[in-house]
Amino acid sequence: MRNQTGGGRPSAFDTQGIGSSEHFASSQSNNSNMVTIAMGMAMVVILFGVVVLIASFMEEAYRPLLVDLLAVGPVTAIGFILAGSGLYLQGMIATQPHPRLRRTVRMLALVLLALGLATLAHGSLYALGWVPVDVAHPVSALVIPPLLAIAFITVALALLLHDWRLLGGYYPAEYLCFVLLAMSAIPLVGYIYGVNQFLYLDFYLPVPWLSCTVFALLGTALLMARPGHALMAVIMRIAPGGQMLRRLLPQTLLLLLAFSLLLNWGLARGWILPELLLPTLTLVNGVIIVFIFWGSASRLDSEYGERTRNAQKLAETSALLNAVSESTSDPIFVKNRQGLMIFANPATLGKLGKTWEETMYRASRELFLVPEEAEQIDQDDRRVMASGKPEKLEQSIHLPEGVVTFQTAKVPWFGKDGSVQGVIGISTDISERKQAEDVLRQRESQLEKMVVQRTALLRELTNHLETVREEEKRAIARELHDNMGASLTAISMHLEGVYQVLPTDEKWLDRKSRMQALMKSLVATTRRIQTELRPNTLDLFGLKAAITEQLDELQERTGIACRASLPDEDVAVGHEMEIAIYRMLQEMLNNVSKHAKASKVDVILDVDEDHVALTVRDDGVGISEDRRDNHKTYGLRGLRERATYFGGEVDIRSTPGSGALITVSLPIRPAGAAQP
Structure with a gap:
């Protein structure tokens, strides 16, 4: 048909x-x-x-x-x-x-x-x-x-x-x-x-x-x-003629020979008269031939009827499948083991821009415009036939209408004996979807770029605010040192003169001791505030001395045993990074004193050519997982923000009841490097 x-x-x-x-x-x-x-x-x-x-x-x-x-x-x-x-x-x-x-x-x-x-x-x-x-x-x-x-x-x-x-x-x-x-x-x-x-x-x-x-x-x-x-x-x-010949020829020859031998045997024993031999042989041979051919004709008629019924069923099935193939907009095709096209529905022919005569028994290189694409299609077909398993493939192909992207389901075509005869494919045009995906991907890329830019701006703003805050702290500390310190020194000197003219009775001696203690506390508080605002040791003697001073102050204030492991050589990482490391250490030690309930703390500073690492380890109660992942915890969030600004990272390892280990790793930028 x-x-x-x-x-x-x-x-x-x-x-x-x-x-x-x-x-x-x-x-x-x-x-x-x-x-x-x-x-x-x-x-x-x-x-x-x-x-x-x-x-x-x-x-x-x-x-x-x-x-x-x-x-x-x-x-x-x-x-x-x-x-x-x-x-x-x-x-x-x-x-x-x-x-x-x-x-x-x-x-x-x-x-x-x-x-x-x-x-x-x-x-x-x-x-x-x-x-x-x-x-x-x-x-x-x-x-x-x-x-x-x-x-x-x-x-x-x-x-x-x-x-x-x-x-x-x-x-x-x-x-x-x-x-x-x-x-x-x-x-x-x-x-x-x-x-x-x-x-x-x-x-x-x-x-x-x-x-x-x-x-x-x-x-x-x-x-x-x-x-x-x-x-x-x-x-x-396998046609009826060949089947009939294979079936009838041996039967006819054997039966004719058998009856001929039987007649000859009867003639030799005198049971058959010689003049009756030829008529008898003719009659018997005719009966044999009629019987064999009549039976074969009956079998052929039965087989023909069965084939007619099967052909009718096949025609109905073919008509249904043909209607599906003709009406679908998806290309459907079948290739043999040699990669030649042996079936293509109208959608396939429309995409190729060819008639069936131009497509029938043609290889991929004769049907597609770009040889590389045709070779890729043949490789996919050979792989599917070799594995015997279906595959879903996606490929963009140059066709007369332009570049079209197909998603193709290819399955091996098995013969009656189970051997692979070729490959069957159903393709779906996904060009519009791919274009939408490309647009969405482009927008996502633009959004990511915008987020990176805004994040960089926020980091710059944060750094600027931190710098302003550090400068304000430095100015306040200078004011406390220059003005408040000088005033407290003058008051102390004047009080020394006053102490000499006070009476020597017990009442005035008690007031003198209270005034001296109050003045000493006021001086100590002023010095502590000044140190917290801007440590003079960091500016005068560097990061190592500032870390040592901070640990001594913590041990004196809380009684926690502090131990430092610092490099032998001077640490030269830049003024901004020194302040950041100092502030991060200050924040970590503040957390230890407030929450850790620790008895000892170790501070390790490692510096190599590319990185500086600050590690704080304590033997306290540890940090719970909820608190580590809580972004509303300002102390830990401040650590991460400072480290991120310098392109570094913060690693927090803790087991509840076994202490905590916090490591801050920062890359050392070359002189004049731009901020992230």
């Missing part, structure tokens, strides 16, 4: 197109098996010839046991070996064509032809009486029945013309094989019915029945060696 749309494109599931590869594969398998059988029969012929040659050299005592083998003769045995060898090589040529094999077959056939001509000429001299026959003396070994010599000539010609074809498509070798079968059948019929005329054929030596059997075997094997030739193809086809 052909669809008129799409330039004569076949229907969606036309078995003539898609199923042909399965039939071809099955036919190839049957042909290969037939050639193998023919080669086995050739080996039997060769072995038979070798056995006859060996028997010809046996001692006289064994010759009565080998009468049938010795009747064949050594010359005939040599001919059988030559014919079997040529036939075996012809079978090899069918599977592995090679010029050397062809030359060898021709040479064997020519030798066999020469042997047949020589024996025919020599035997003709005896047949014509030109050479007298002396029964008392053995005749020449070259003397064989003319029928066998002609049979050898026929086999040689069949080997020489085995693959030669006439213009009409016919092979002369096949007809020579049927002639050989007919010649071998004449003596066999003579042996079956006891007719000496068929055994001698006007020659003084009979044709051995083993020789006739071997020639029949050779004729059959020569036909089977080329099952694809015209006459053998009729028998090998």
Whole structure:
């Protein structure tokens, strides 16, 4: 059934197109098996010839046991070996064509032809009486029945013309094989019915029945060696004609032979009159033929009815699937194992911009514009067929309408025998979706870029505010040192003069001690506030001295045992980073004193060429996971913000009840490097 749309494109599931590869594969398998059988029969012929040659050299005592083998003769045995060898090589040529094999077959056939001509000429001299026959003396070994010599000539010609074809498509070798079968059948019929005329054929030596059997075997094997030739193809086809021939031919021959033998047996015993033999044979043969052909016709009629019903069901299914294939907007296609397009629905043809005639049995490189894309498609097809598993693929292809992105589901196409015959694909045009995804991805990229820029601005603002705050702290600390410190020193000096004029009674001595303690506390508080606002030690002596001073102050104020591990050399990381490290250490020690309930704390400062790491470890109650992940905890959040500004990170490790370990790692920027 052909669809008129799409330039004569076949229907969606036309078995003539898609199923042909399965039939071809099955036919190839049957042909290969037939050639193998023919080669086995050739080996039997060769072995038979070798056995006859060996028997010809046996001692006289064994010759009565080998009468049938010795009747064949050594010359005939040599001919059988030559014919079997040529036939075996012809079978090899069918599977592995090679010029050397062809030359060898021709040479064997020519030798066999020469042997047949020589024996025919020599035997003709005896047949014509030109050479007298002396029964008392053995005749020449070259003397064989003319029928066998002609049979050898026929086999040689069949080997020489085995693959030669006439213009009409016919092979002369096949007809020579049927002639050989007919010649071998004449003596066999003579042996079956006891007719000496068929055994001698006007020659003084009979044709051995083993020789006739071997020639029949050779004729059959020569036909089977080329099952694809015209006459053998009729028998090998799965069509009704081939099935009928394979079924009827053996039955008819066997039944006719059986009834003929039965009639001959009755004639020999006098049960059938000689004048009734021919009418009886005609009547019985007619009944047999009518019975066999009538039964075969009934079977063919039944099979035809079943095929008609199956064809109707297949047509309905094909019509339904064809309607689905025709109406869908998704391209559907089928390729064979060679990667050739054997089916394409209208959507596929529309995308390719081709008719079915321009697409049918074309490779990918002939259908697509860009060779690289076609090669990628073929690679995907081969991978799916090799794995036997379905795959979903995505590829952008240049088509006449432009660049189109397809999402294709490819599945292997399995034949009836389970072998992979090709690949089936269904594609979906996802170009619009891909464009939307690209736009969304571009917007996401722009949003991410905007977030990075805003984050950088916020960090710059935070750094500016931190710098302003540090400057304000520095100014306040300077004011406390310069003004408040000077004023407190002056007051203390004036009070020393006042203390000297005070009375010496107990009342004034108590007031003096209170005033001195109050002044001392006021000075200490002023110094502590000044140090917290801006440590002079950091400005005067550097980071190491500031860390040591901070730990001494913590130990004096809280009683926590503090230990520091600092580099031997001076730490040069820049003024801003020194302040940041100092403030982060200040925050971590403040957390230890307020929340850790620790008895000791270790501070480790490591500096290498690229990084500076500050580690604080305590033996307190630890930090819970909720508190570590809580972004509203200003102390830990301040640590992370300061570290992030310098491109560093904060690592908090803690087990409740076993203390905490906080590490701040900061990269050291080269001089003049830009801020993140």
